[in-house]
Amino acid sequence: GAVVSQHPSRVICKSGTSVKIECRSLDFQATTMFWYRQFPKQSLMLMATSNEGSKATYEQGVEKDKFLINHASLTLSTLTVTSAHPEDSSFYICSASHSGQALGWAGNTIYFGEGSWLTVV
């Protein structure tokens, strides 16, 4: 079963409104979560690193005032797209690292959510 859950899986909103996407780690605590965006036929692009209890770290070119990230607990990070526009329509996906697992990093401790399709009309 999924160890990282995203909600909603699909959302349609009107231009100018805000929409919130949740990312939850199930059965483990994640001090760090990552938010990615994928446009059609493009790679997943990292938007920001979400740190529990502190401000998110945004990648170059990502507007922090437009994409608000809140990591209020060790199992929940939210991404709010404010004043959404049609060009924000995309597939948004989060990941979390289950750092409590076996010693040695092998990549199999990073889990991705199911993703959220945002359509702004």
Added chain:
Amino acid sequence: DQQVKQNSPSLSVQEGRISILNCDYTNSMFDYFLWYKKYPAEGPTFLISISSIKDKNEDGRFTVFLNKSAKHLSLHIVPSQPGDSAVYFCAAKGGSEKLVFGKGTKLTVNP
């Protein structure tokens, strides 16, 4: 400038044959490389990874080869099965757990 490149957007192979997916990178500081499989409207699922200090890692039908001098890695799937049909992403990690992804290669395995 893309640091991780998958130059083949698609690949089609016959069931039972070998699928070879390629990936090139530019940043010599990457310390881990990963392959993910992704179905439409779903999140990527981890397949296999390789540390930059190794040149091969094998897990069942999946083998990843790393050529550091050429900054190239490849994923071999053998034998290929129809259920392997998906988009495969190559990703790289350097230092932190932020991942840099390629654009993906859509693999179609024909029965």
